[in-house]
Amino acid sequence: MSQSYTRKSHFNCSRISLMVENLFGRIMNQVCENPSSQRDVTLQPKRPALSWGVKIKRKLKSVAPFLGRFRPLVGQCCHQCTPESLGLKLLCNTPPLGFQNLTCVNETHTGYRGWLVRRVCCLLFVWGREVHPGPAGDRRHRVHSSERVKKALVTACSSDETKAMELEMPEVRGHLDTILAVTQTFISPSLLRLVNWLLLKIFDLMFCNVQINLNQVAALRRSTQLKAPLVYVCVRQSSIDHALICLTLFCHNLRVPYTIFPAHVRQTWLRSILQRLGVVLLPEGSGSERDAEMDSLYSPVMTSASVMSALGFALSLLKGDHRGSVRIHFAQAFSLKEMCESGKCRVDGGRPLQDLLMTAIVHNRMDSIFSQKDVSWLLPDAVMPELPPAHRQQTIALTLHLIYSSTTNMAVMSTSLVSCLLLHKHRKGVRVSMLCRDICWLLEEVLFRNTDVGFGGSLVGLVHHAVSLLRPYLLLAAAPPTGEPIIAPRSDPDSLLILSKQCDVITRVFIHEAVGACAVSAMLSEVVGCGGGEDLEFDAVLGQNELTEKSLQLTHLLSPGYIPPCQNAHSFALDVVDSMVRCGVLVMEEVQTDAPVCDFMKRHGVLSWTVSDNPDESSDSDCEEPDIHTYKLSQPSQCPKLLFFLCSLLSVQLRALCWALESLHYLPLPITEKDCLSQLHTHLKNRAQLDGARYESSSIDLVKMALRTFIDLGVLIEDRQREDVYLDANPLFSQGAYKEKLVLFFKQFMFN
16 A cells, blocks of 8 residues: 555656646746746746757757857966966967767767777777876886985985995885885776776766866876876865766876875775776875874865765765766966975965954954964974974965865856855745846856856756756745746755855855955944944945955955965955945945046145155155045945845855854863864754754854864964863953954844
């Protein structure tokens, strides 16, 4: 009986889903034919229903993936730290090149034709790829004869060079063999071809397509012609990232790099296979794993790159109802030697966040916010204490560049657009016709900001593909009387966290406008507080200095990766104010003067220069004082809605900071950092349930961000004298007045 009921329920659900899809297609067809219509769409009873699987032969509104003739160049190296690498122009737009589906292999890729070739084209393609083998036979001899190794042995053993040459000493040989055991790997051409053939078949079942930007591959090929060793740094997003990257390089006849696998593999047969594929494994019985377990950040990374988790992730994708797509990006290669020798990117001399913001928060003084923020926590002194200070600063600078390059290199996908609109603009639900119009608007804004997108085609296909992938996290309903579908995000924690994760790339695209909107909201809140009113007054006059100071305060709270590493925070804040004018939220107020601005002769004493023997003194500063502009909010009907949408992008992080600060008094301080993270995460999930199901502000990443911010602000004090890192409350913030000021400081940037 239960079995027949299950079948009937499945039939009814499938029938309802098909009805909604048919209605969805009909509505979107009418929207595309008349996108400017603002009235309700009426279904024509005589028009046949359109299914998603049927090609629509009418002329529909198409979605342009870029503006002009070329796609925007993303992933370029830093123009300040590596100008010579940028001058090589490795990454350039080539009109014939576009995108390639890596898993789509046919007879045109083999050079052969025929019925049999079409059946075995994938096998022929793989066996025709060029493989660069890396034998390990003479590696020990090359290491022993290396001058750098001899020099290191001289320093490590004794000052007598003759002892360093005696490599047969037990202690020297044992230490050297331990290091060489890590490098006992090579690339077998036959095994590499076989594994990549299997990967092509598996990924073809797992994903709809695996998109590769051929312009970026061409830039990578040009970099290999420079005859310099290449080091790939991968931003881990799943358990199969390394396999996808190696497969991409293999299919384009590029050298497959040696891959470092930072975890122990205890199966002998699996170690043997991985070592023949160029995977560098930790030696058995070494203390590397135990040393890594002592670090709170590195231990989770090591325990999560296991083989079983990768297989489980692959099986979950194979069993999924909807296959997604993958897009792989390669940023432009740059010279690490040039970056280190130029010394233009300096991260030393920064001040702690406590010194930058606490005077502004507690005493309302802005004289200290114009300095740079200290980011030495990215590589604490406890990690590799033998590292010289100069090398430590260079490592931190390189880390900041890699973080920023990885975030700005990603393309915006259709799921990100739909998730952002549903989460930050139409949280209570939206009709499909309105969603389509908003997608067109948001896509146009994204393209105007020189950002790459990973889709194109008709608007129907775009929205259908995005909704199909996000269907487990959305609610679909039909609105009477027309039956137009209404889409809303589900209110459960998993759905909101996944949708919020999809929105991160949109937040980074609009980071200037989001910071500026939050700064405007903070100033409008101050106007309301001074006037005693309840509603925001959009006719207020905003000063340039005040806007810059508010933007600068919020900029210091941002995590690494949002602003370019070589741009100081003050310059970024000035760009924020300019971006608010460009997007139409602010308009510059004209200053009424008696004399025209061009009438310089009537401005007595303004253009008088002083003679000075000091060449370092700037005479331009004596010419005239800088103009201080004032701004007002523009009055079109869309301006408040745009302002609220931009404020909502950063409200996820700001809300997490407020909740975490209010939950600190529930923790049994002092407490270990690991326990503090776990308990704070539990408090934020409970708070999200009470505050309108705002579960997107309770992710573990936001809890880590909040904890790092509190340590930098001095709210929590680190104690590294014990075996574990303990956190305790600062007695200053135990007082209610200081804590209330800090909460109000966070809340002023959130629009209610």
